[in-house]
Amino acid sequence: MPDPAGSGPRTLYPAWTPADLPPFPKPAAEEPWLRLDPRSIATFPFAQGAPLLLALTITAVAGGHIKGLSIRLGAEVGLLVVLGLVRWLRFGYRVVDGRLETRSGLLARQSKAINVDRIRGVEIEAKLVHRLVGVCALQVEHPGAAGGRHGRNRSGRDHIDAISRAEGARLRAVLLHQRATAVRASGSAAQLPWAPSAQRPPAHAPEAERPPLTDQTLFRLPTGWLFYAPFSLRMLVVGPVALGGSIGYLQDARIDPGSVAASFARGTGWLLTLPLALVFMVVLAVGGGAFAYWGWTVTARADDLVITRGLLTRRTTAIERRRLRGVVLREPLLGRPAHAASLSVELSGVTGTSEAGLIPLGPVDALTRFGREFVAECTVELQPHPLGARRRRRLRAAVPALVLSATAIVVLFSSASVGIVVSAVAVVAGVAGQLWAQESYRALGHALDDRVVTARHGVLERRTQTVDRRFPIGLRVRQSLFARRAGVATVDVALVSRGHTRISDMAADEVEALSRAVLLGATIGDGREQPANEPVP
Amino acid sequence: MTSAAPPSRPESSPPESWLGSPVPTVPPVPSRAMLPDPANRVARAAIWHWMTRYGLLILPTLILLVAVVLLPLSHPATVSCVVVLVFVLALNVAVAIGLPYWRYAVHRWEVTDGFVFTRSGAIFRDWRIVPLHRVQTVEVSQGLLERAFGVARLEIRTASYTGSTSILGLDARQARLVAADLTAALAPATDDGA
Numbered sequence: 065m066p067d068p069a070g071s072g073p074r075t076l077y078p079a080w081t082p083a084d085l086p087p088f089p090k091p092a093a094e095e096p097w098l099r100l101d102p103r104s105i106a107t108f109p110f111a112q113g114a115p116l117l118l119a120l121t122i123t124a125v126a127g128g129h130i131k132g133l134s135i136r137l138g139a140e141v142g143l144l145v146v147l148g149l150v151r152w153l154r155f156g157y158r159v160v161d162g163r164l165e166t167r168s169g170l171l172a173r174q175s176k177a178i179n180v181d182r183i184r185g186v187e188i189e190a191k192l193v194h195r196l197v198g199v200c201a202l203q204v205e206h207p208g209a210a211g212g213r214h215g216r217n218r219s220g221r222d223h224i225d226a227i228s229r230a231e232g233a234r235l236r237a238v239l240l241h242q243r244a245t246a247v248r249a250s251g252s253a254a255q256l257p258w259a260p261s262a263q264r265p266p267a268h269a270p271e272a273e274r275p276p277l278t279d280q281t282l283f284r285l286p287t288g289w290l291f292y293a294p295f296s297l298r299m300l301v302v303g304p305v306a307l308g309g310s311i312g313y314l315q316d317a318r319i320d321p322g323s324v325a326a327s328f329a330r331g332t333g334w335l336l337t338l339p340l341a342l343v344f345m346v347v348l349a350v351g352g353g354a355f356a357y358w359g360w361t362v363t364a365r366a367d368d369l370v371i372t373r374g375l376l377t378r379r380t381t382a383i384e385r386r387r388l389r390g391v392v393l394r395e396p397l398l399g400r401p402a403h404a405a406s407l408s409v410e411l412s413g414v415t416g417t418s419e420a421g422l423i424p425l426g427p428v429d430a431l432t433r434f435g436r437e438f439v440a441e442c443t444v445e446l447q448p449h450p451l452g453a454r455r456r457r458r459l460r461a462a463v464p465a466l467v468l469s470a471t472a473i474v475v476l477f478s479s480a481s482v483g484i485v486v487s488a489v490a491v492v493a494g495v496a497g498q499l500w501a502q503e504s505y506r507a508l509g510h511a512l513d514d515r516v517v518t519a520r521h522g523v524l525e526r527r528t529q530t531v532d533r534r535f536p537i538g539l540r541v542r543q544s545l546f547a548r549r550a551g552v553a554t555v556d557v558a559l560v561s562r563g564h565t566r567i568s569d570m571a572a573d574e575v576e577a578l579s580r581a582v583l584l585g586a587t588i589g590d591g592r593e594q595p596a597n598e599p600v601p
Numbered sequence: 602m603t604s605a606a607p608p609s610r611p612e613s614s615p616p617e618s619w620l621g622s623p624v625p626t627v628p629p630v631p632s633r634a635m636l637p638d639p640a641n642r643v644a645r646a647a648i649w650h651w652m653t654r655y656g657l658l659i660l661p662t663l664i665l666l667v668a669v670v671l672l673p674l675s676h677p678a679t680v681s682c683v684v685v686l687v688f689v690l691a692l693n694v695a696v697a698i699g700l701p702y703w704r705y706a707v708h709r710w711e712v713t714d715g716f717v718f719t720r721s722g723a724i725f726r727d728w729r730i731v732p733l734h735r736v737q738t739v740e741v742s743q744g745l746l747e748r749a750f751g752v753a754r755l756e757i758r759t760a761s762y763t764g765s766t767s768i769l770g771l772d773a774r775q776a777r778l779v780a781a782d783l784t785a786a787l788a789p790a791t792d793d794g795a
Contacts, residue, residue, distance in 0.1 A: 163784060171745040175777075177784045178738050206737060537735045538764020541636065541728040548726075553635060558764035572635045579636065583716065583730055 097156030097167065103197045104226040108148030110193045111225050157224055159238055162246055164204065166224070178222070181246035182206045186236045190229075200232040201225040204239070282369075283423065283434060285360035292425040293353030294346040295399030296406065297524070357424050371422070383420050387411040389560050390516075390531030391435040392419065395428060397524050407431040409438060410531060410560050418562035439530050442518040446509030452550030453508055453569035457501035465494030510567045512581055517557060521568045531559045536582050540564075541575055548572070557582055636728055639711035639718045643752075647708075647770025648701040650750040655697035662690050710768045712779065717757050719766045729766035735759045736787060739780045743773060755780060 150170050157166045164183070167175040185205040194200055202224040227235065328337070358375035369383045390410035399405065407423040422438075423431055432441070468490035476483030500523055507526045510519040517533040520526065536559055543553040552569040555578060559565055570578070666686040669679060703723050711718045717731045740756040747753060753776040756767040771779075 161785075169742075172742065173748065174740065174742040175780075176738060176740045177780070179784065179787050182737055182787070536732065536764075537759050537761045538729065538731040538766070540730075540763050541726075542722075543635065543726045545724050556763045558759070558761040561760035562762075564761065564763040575635050576637070579730060583732060 095158050095160040097158050098231075100152050100155050100224070101199050101226055101228045101231070102152060103199050103228075105145060105148035105152055106197050107191075107193050107199060107201075107226045108151055109144045110191060111223075159235070159242065162242060164239060166222070176222070178204065178206050179246075180239060180242045183239060183243050186239050188232050188236060194226055197226075198229065199226040200229050202227060202232050202235055280364045281361060282364055282437065283360075283362040285357060285373075285423065285425070289426045290350055290353045290357065292399065292402070292404040292427070293357075294349040295402055295404035296349075296353075296396050296425065297398065353425060360424060362422060369422075371420070373424075381420060383409065383411060383417075384413075387413050388438050390529055390565075391422070391439050393428070393431060393435065393528040393530075395526040395528075397526075403428045405431050407435055410529070410563065412560045418560060435530070439532055440515050442511050442516050442530060443513045444511040444518075446511050446518060446520060449505070449508040449510075449569055450552060450571045452547075452552045452571075454501065454505035456546065456550050456552070456569065457504050458498060461497030461501040462494065465490050465497055468493055508568060510570060512578065514585075517559070517565060517582065519557075519565050519567045521566065529565050531557075531565050533557070533559060533582055534585070535559070537561065539579055539582060541579070543572065555579070636720075639709035639720050641710050643705065643708050643710070643768065643770035644772035644775070645705070646750045646772070647752050648705045650747060650752050650770065651701035651704055652697055653750075654746060655693070655700060659690065659693045659697060662686060662693055666690060705770075708768070708770060710771070712783070717766060717783075719768055721769070729764075731757055731759060731764055731766050733783070733786065735764060736783060739783045741773075741776050741780045748773075753777070757783065 151168070154170050155166070155168045157164065159165075159180070162180045164178045164180060165175065166177075167173065183204055183206050185203075187203045187205070188200050189203050190200040204222045204224070206222070224235070355375050357373050359378075360373040361371070363370045363372070364385070365382075367385055369385055369388075371381045371383070372378055388409055389412045392408045392410060393405055394408070395403075395405045404425065405428040406421065406425060408419050408421045410419055411417060423434060435441075468486060472483055472487035472490050475486050504521075504523045507523060508521055510517070512518075512533070515532065515534060516530050518528065518530045520528040536557060538558040540556040540558070541553055542556070547553055547569070550569075551572050553572045553575050554569055555567040555575060556564040557567070567578075666683065669682050669686060672679060700723070707721065707723050707726070709720045712733075715733055717729075717733065717736070719729050721727050736757055736759055738758045740758065741753050742756065743753045751773050752770045753773040754767060754769050755771050755776045756765070758765045768776075
């Protein structure tokens with residue numbers, strides 16, 4: 065709604081009817097659209113999206129009953145040639161006004177514009193088929209490509225496939241040159257014609273709060289902490305999985321693990337076998353942990369955090385400190401009595417890993433203390449979520465029990481014993497489900513202070529994310545019909561480019577205040593909105 | 602984001618700050634919109650576009666029904682088949698007529714000085730707020746059916762999937778204008794955009 069005083073943020077594009085719309089302005093001297101090289105028709109079958117595979121599948125399915133291999137081959141080749149021709153006719157690209165514009169499509173048209181200063185890299189790629197024909201494909205890497213819907217383009221690149229080598233080199237030079245000049249003159253960005261000067265963050269990424277250290281060992285995993293391994297689900301599974309993998313070798317050695325285990329059980333008695341099996345799994349878990357995490361060291365070196373670990377093979381991972389945006393503390397269900405946890409970091413940036421393990425095992429207190437070295441801890445206590453969230457979880461957990469009870473009632477009429485068993489299972493499922501729901505509700509929580517947002521959820525693995533909230537990328541609020549009745553909503557805050565901070569089932573009344581706080585940088589509850597006061601690092 | 606507070610906020614009890622305060626004993630305010638509605642609707646032509654799209658989905662059921670009816674009626678299961686198919690057809694028609702209007706009512710969008718704010722989803726509501734200085738690319742696409750009705754889809758992409766949003770059923774000319782403005786006003790890139 066337009067603000068009558070004209071001082072606050074205004075709505076642009078008030079409701080217009082199509083008749084009011086001005087005609088789309090044509091630039092004075094329109095830059096012509098450039099076409100792909102005609103030889104791209106030959107490379108089309110091998111292009112992004114595997115049209116070759118698609119064509120083969122279509123003709124295999126549709127033309128299964130057409131006799132004559134030559135006819136089928138002819139149809140496939142014809143289809144591919146026609147599609148390649150259509151792409152050649154309809155694909156256009158040009159560089160104008162500091163943008164790389166592309167348009168494509170015959171039936172479904174698409175036009176895309178990429179700002180040159182957003183381009184992170186321009187690569188020339190020439191697969192075998194490209195080299196045979198004498199063309200190349202240009203790959204433009206930019207952050208927007210990875211943010212597409214349904215992860216359609218996971219590689220983070222857009223392709224111009226295929227252009228002649230000379231044209232590829234020329235386009236690459238033009239884009240890189242324009243990007244260099246754009247980045248140098250980055251102070252003067254065009255403003256929306258109606259907008260007063262909007263608040264903007266400084267155009268450079270935040271740096272680590274402390275001065276860069278030189279090769280300082282920040283942390284070394286104490287050997288005793290390896291005994292936390294059995295509490296981690298991952299490690300517990302390692303044992304049986306390794307055992308399963310080795311069954312093949314055992315069978316080669318004429319040892320049948322099944323009969324060995326059975327004879328062992330018969331020998332020692334079933335009552336003893338189960339605890340022994342558990343002990344075996346625990347030993348395997350600790351062994352696996354020792355193998356993978358021996359000597360886990362976190363070192364600060366110049367701008368990176370370097371993590372080395374491993375018993376036989378030393379593995380090294382390097383993380384750029386300035387990409388560090390948050391820490392994630394994971395507490396597995398089994399480890400709650402022993403306060404076992406693991407710590408990892410969330411990283412910004414479109415390429416590379418988005419999450420990296422920092423400490424794989426350890427007690428919760430020590431890990432939280434270590435996490436504070438990298439991301440400031442939230443000064444506010446985690447707030448519980450409304451009871452509507454608990455109600456929803458209880459209802460969801462009751463569904464399997466209800467289904468089982470209904471089945472039990474039906475079965476009781478036919479066979480009493482089976483019916484009793486099924487009802488017993490239903491009762492157990494009901495009780496376990498309600499306990500699960502209660503634990504799931506208790507695990508919910510979130511808090512905000514002026515620098516970080518914390519969110520916690522999960523039962524099997526309770527995740528507490530603490531992420532720097534000063535540079536939000538976006539926010540998503542979802543509310544189903546049932547959530548609306550329960551008065552809750554789920555908020556996903558995008559603070560790093562891959563992954564989000566999920567605040568599950570928070571009070572719907574507080575969503576607006578939370579959104580304002582995250583996006584406008586306001587502190588909650590002070591009534592006045594502070595402008596986005598992103599600090600200069 | 603609009604700065605005007607929704608008029609239905611009650612003046613009797615001051616809104617409690619939930620930071621550091623215990624679970625409020627004041628009963629929650631009933632039926633207050635969770636977030637302010639975005640100001641703009643999509644194009645009316647989008648209703649016809651969606652109606653046509655859902656209408657096309659009726660075709661398989663219709664064909665099946667015709668095939669079953671034309672078969673000899675001696676088979677006992679035919680009648681129940683016909684009944685089921687008629688029911689499904691009726692459901693399809695109801696959805697094809699009703700859902701577009703509902704979607705038109707629900708899909709809304711707004712561009713302010715700093716943000717793009719969209720709302721979509723009929724049963725599962727989905728609000729997305731994207732700061733303009735985080736937008737990486739803006740894309741306008743039109744399927745064949747969308748071109749016939751003059752609507753387009755505007756996709757606003759950031760470095761993150763959660764932070765990206767799209768507006769369906771926008772008038773095509775308006776979509777291109779908005780895309781051109783947004784692209785022209787993009788802030789200079791930070792070095793990793795995230």
